[in-house]
Amino acid sequence: xxxxxxxxxxxxxxxxxxxxxxxxxxxxxxxxxxxxxxxxxxxxxxxxxxxxxxxxxxxxxxxxxxxxxxxxxxxxxxxxxxxxxxxxxxxxxxxxxxxxxxxxxxxxxxxxxxxxxxxxxxxxxxxxxxxxxxxxxxxxxxxxxxxxxxxxxxxxxxxxxxxxxxxxxxxxxxxxxxxxxxxxxxxxxxxxxxxxxxxxxxxxxxxxxxxxxxxxxxxxxxxxxxxxxxxxxxxxxxxxxxxxxxxxxxxxxxxxxxxxxxxxxxxxxxxxxxxxxxxxxxxxxxxxxxxxxxxxxxxxxxxxxxxxxxxxxxxxxxxxxxxxxxxxxxxxxxxxxxxxxxxxxxxxxxxxxxxxxxxxxxxxxxxxxxxxxxxxxxxxxxxxxxxxxxxxxxxxxxxxxxxxxxxxxxxxxx
Amino acid sequence: xxxxxxxxxxxxxxxxxxxxxxxxxxxxxxxxxxxxxxxxxxxxxxxxxxxxxxxxxxxxxxxxxxxxxxxxxxxxxxxxxxxxxxxxxxxxxxxxxxxxxxxxxxxxxxxxxxxxxxxxxxxxxxxxxxxxxxxxxxxxxxxxxxxxxxxxxxxxxxx
Numbered sequence: 001x002x003x004x005x006x007x008x009x010x011x012x013x014x015x016x017x018x019x020x021x022x023x024x025x026x027x028x029x030x031x032x033x034x035x036x037x038x039x040x041x042x043x044x045x046x047x048x049x050x051x052x053x054x055x056x057x058x059x060x061x062x063x064x065x066x067x068x069x070x071x072x073x074x075x076x077x078x079x080x081x082x083x084x085x086x087x088x089x090x091x092x093x094x095x096x097x098x099x100x101x102x103x104x105x106x107x108x109x110x111x112x113x114x115x116x117x118x119x120x121x122x123x124x125x126x127x128x129x130x131x132x133x134x135x136x137x138x139x140x141x142x143x144x145x146x147x148x149x150x151x152x153x154x155x156x157x158x159x160x161x162x163x164x165x166x167x168x169x170x171x172x173x174x175x176x177x178x179x180x181x182x183x184x185x186x187x188x189x190x191x192x193x194x195x196x197x198x199x200x201x202x203x204x205x206x207x208x209x210x211x212x213x214x215x216x217x218x219x220x221x222x223x224x225x226x227x228x229x230x231x232x233x234x235x236x237x238x239x240x241x242x243x244x245x246x247x248x249x250x251x252x253x254x255x256x257x258x259x260x261x262x263x264x265x266x267x268x269x270x271x272x273x274x275x276x277x278x279x280x281x282x283x284x285x286x287x288x289x290x291x292x293x294x295x296x297x298x299x300x301x302x303x304x305x306x307x308x309x310x311x312x313x314x315x316x317x318x319x320x321x322x323x324x325x326x327x328x329x330x331x332x333x334x335x336x337x338x339x340x341x342x343x344x345x346x347x348x349x350x351x352x353x354x355x356x357x358x359x360x361x362x363x364x365x366x367x368x369x370x371x372x373x374x375x376x377x378x379x380x381x382x383x384x385x386x387x388x389x390x391x392x393x394x395x396x397x398x399x400x401x402x403x404x405x406x407x408x409x410x411x412x413x414x
Numbered sequence: 415x416x417x418x419x420x421x422x423x424x425x426x427x428x429x430x431x432x433x434x435x436x437x438x439x440x441x442x443x444x445x446x447x448x449x450x451x452x453x454x455x456x457x458x459x460x461x462x463x464x465x466x467x468x469x470x471x472x473x474x475x476x477x478x479x480x481x482x483x484x485x486x487x488x489x490x491x492x493x494x495x496x497x498x499x500x501x502x503x504x505x506x507x508x509x510x511x512x513x514x515x516x517x518x519x520x521x522x523x524x525x526x527x528x529x530x531x532x533x534x535x536x537x538x539x540x541x542x543x544x545x546x547x548x549x550x551x552x553x554x555x556x557x558x559x560x561x562x563x564x565x566x567x568x569x570x571x572x573x
Contacts, residue, residue: 192467193467193468193469194458194462194467194468194469194470195461195462195467195563196459196462196470196471196563196564196565197563197564197565198564198565198567198568199564199565199566199567200567201567220492222489222490222491222492223486223490223491226486226489226490227482227486227490275478275482276476276477276478276479276481276482276485277475277476277478277479277481277482279475279476279479280479280482325564330469341468342475344469345468345469345473346473346475346479348469348470348473349472349473349474349479349483352471353471353565353567353568353569354457354471354472354565354568354569354570356486356490356491359491359493359568359569359570360491360492360493360568362567362568363492363493363494363567363568366567
């Protein structure tokens with residue numbers, strides 16, 4: 001394995017073989033960060049690439065990154081999802097500079113080498129020289145210079161890619177519970193409503209753990225309690241796949257009781273702590289199963305959320321040991337009427353960089369990162385709900401975080 | 415009122431200056447009063463705006479939603495104390511029709527953290543539809559089109 005001169009030895013020592021004590025240096029060590037790029041993002045994992053509807057026609061493409069690695073995902077002439085590194089085989093230049101578009105082929109601006117929609121090299125400028133002088137040597141074969149390809153898979157309108165031949169097929173990778181959770185939310189054709197990116201001053205893992213952390217939600221995010229929104233929460237739970245890295249947590253809500261509670265609240269005199277406009281939380285049970293929150297993660301960097309009627313894909317992209325980007329991809333569905341779209345937009349205030357119940361997640365990782373500055377000895381504790389990473393039918397637990405570390409340790413060889 | 419009426423220009427300039435002043439001087443409770451009710455306030459990115467995508471980063475469709483935003487960031491949301499400094503210019507009246515002025519302006523906003531660290535936080539355009547039928551004027555619609563679709567850390571205080 002090439003690690004750019006950095007030794008492949010584990011840079012960080014774990015205090016035990018367990019997953020409930022996590023060394024702080026995992027968030028600060030540059031060598032660990034390099035190893036993660038190789039072992040996780042380029043390893044046997046499935047990474048979100050784009051929505052299938054973004055590349056509906058042959059030649060439609062999106063340029064993105066898997067971890068830090070630039071990749072292109074393009075719809076092939078045969079309708080297949082093709083993905084390959086965004087790096088010319090000649091001198092390593094970025095082939096594609098636009099974020100998205102439609103093309104018949106990819107042509108490098110530097111020396112004009114061209115590639116078809118499968119990443120196969122098809123043209124080399126002056127391959128046979130000029131007036132029989134120069135040119136590539138006779139043994140040069142274009143077919144030996146295909147761009148490094150990723151395997152792709154699509155599920156519920158989401159397109160994934162993996163660099164590794166070892167990665168099991170997508171549904172096996174997700175496990176039956178997480179596959180079911182994904183297909184529950186993505187049960188119609190998605191429609192892009194908007195996107196934005198939150199730049200977070202912390203290691204990528206602090207955000208991914210935060211999403212898996214069902215313990216912090218009612219403590220850090222005070223919006224719902226401050227406005228005395230009686231959540232009338234009914235049972236929920238956490239499903240974790242066998243390897244540990246994928247999960248979903250959910251909670252049910254008595255929608256009818258909540259609606260009656262609002263109406264009663266409007267009549268109360270102590271009005272200071274009630275919303276002036278309830279439309280930010282007025283939701284409909286669009287899945288017909290009373291689940292009002294479902295947070296699903298796919299190792300190493302994707303989140304699929306349903307928070308009431310807000311549907312979003314979030315992608316965590318590492319950008320250095322103490323920086324990460326979180327892209328929010330807000331979705332509706334092709335069956336939405338105008339009222340449903342407006343409902344999603346109003347509830348959209350709950351989530352994203354300015355979200356009433358999410359903005360704190362943008363800063364709390366930075367606070368941890370700052371506390372770890374030259375202060376990263378020892379280990380943090382993730383023992384709520386035990387030491388294992390098993391599915392649980394309660395949520396005062398850090399089981400899904402332990403699941404992350406279980407999968408992480410196995411792929412990092414730690 | 416015609417587009418050249420000095421009273422029109424003055425009223426619009428006052429409203430836009432008062433908007434930035436309410437935010438930058440931490441008089442956020444007065445900020446919702448600058449909007450008509452119902453209204454439309456949307457913070458979005460150039461990329462979303464130009465692609466015709468309706469979802470931005472912050473949205474209000476009524477004065478009540480604006481009041482809730484202020485109350486939430488005062489009482490519920492947790493973030494490091496900070497302020498903005500807006501510079502708004504130039505303010506251009508693009509048209510007047512049926513008691514509504516269409517006004518475009520540009521802004522930059524610096525963010526000053528509580529420890530003094532100052533950075534360029536956002537640049538963009540204000541696309542306004544201003545109710546000029548009565549004095550003082552009120553925003554019927556303010557779309558804040560950010561040049562970038564990246565937000566550093568979080569967006570708590572409106573832009």
